[in-house]
Amino acid sequence: MGRISRRLRRYALVGGIGLVILTALFLTVRAYQGRLPFFNRMSPGALPTPLPVPETPAPADSFDFPLAPAHFGAYVRGESGALPVDTRFGVQNPGLGSAGKCFVDQAGQRVPFDRLYHAGEDWFALNAKGRVVWGDSAGAEVRAVANGVVESATLMGYDGYVLIVKHTLPDTAAVWSVYWHVADVQVAQGQAVTRGQTLAHIHNRGSNSHLHWEIRAFADGSALFPADSAGGRGTCNGYITGVGYTWDDDPAQAGPTAWGYFNPSVFVRDRQ
Secondary structure (H helix, E strand, O other): OHHHHHHHHHHHHHHHHHHHHHHHHHHHHHHHHOOOHHHOOOOOOOOOOOOOOOOOOOOOOOOOOOOOOOOEEEOEEOOOEOOOOEOOOOOEOHHHOOOEEEEEOOOOOEEEHHHOEEOOEEEEEEOOOOOEOOOOOOOOEEEOOOOEEEEEEEEOHHHOEEEEEEEEOOOOOEEEEEEEEEEOOOOOOOOEEOOOOEEEEEOOEOEOOOEEEEEEOOOOOOOOOOOOOHHHHOOOOOOOOOOOEEOOOOHHHOOHHHHOEEOHHHHHHOOO
C-alpha cells in the first residue's frame, strides 16, 4: 500500500509539473501576442459617451493616410523583412498558417487562413530602411483619413477597438473607413471628425502591434455574405466590423473588391 501511495504521489508531482510547464508556455505565447492585459503596456481603455444626436460632418473633399507613410507601412516579403508575410490589400498571406477561419467551402471544409484574401492593409512601424520594427507601432496616433462622422466603436477584447467612420463625398456618395486594433479612443460615436484628427492610438498587442485599416462601400458587415457563399455557409456574418478577409469558391468572387472593399492606399492617393 505504501508503494502504491508513493507512486501516486510521484505521478501527481509529475502531472503538476507538466501542468505548470504547459501553463507557462501558454502564457508566454499569449504574452508574445500581446493579448493578456497584465502583459500590455496599456489596455484598450473606455470609450467616450456616444452623442445623443449625431453631428453633421463637412464633406470628405480630400483624403490622407491614417499614419505617416514615411514611418509606417505594410509588411512585404523581401522589402519589409525576410518572413513569408504579406499584409497588403487583396493578398493571400502565407504567414497566417493553415488553421481554418469562418469561411466554409462547398465541400463543407473550413478554408485555411492563408488562403483568405486580405480586405484591408496592416501597417507596422518601419525603420529608416523600410524594414518592419516589431512592436514599435504600439501607441502611435491613428488619424481620420477624411472629414466624416464616427458611426460605431466595437470592443474586440484585448485586440482593442474597431472604429468605423462614414465619409460623405462631394457627389453625396458615401464610403466608410475602418480602423482595427486601436485603443485610447479619443472620439465619440456620432461625433463629426476632420481629416487628420486623432481618433485613437494603435493598441499594444506586443510584437504584433499594427493598424488594420479598410475603406469600403458599406458600414455594417453583419450580413455581407449570402447564405450560398463561403462566408454565409460559415460563421462570417453577424459582425458589424466585418471579418477583415474574403474568400469564395468562385475565384472571380473571392477577392475583397467583389464584396465592396476598396484598395485603401490607392483610394487615398487618388484623392489626396
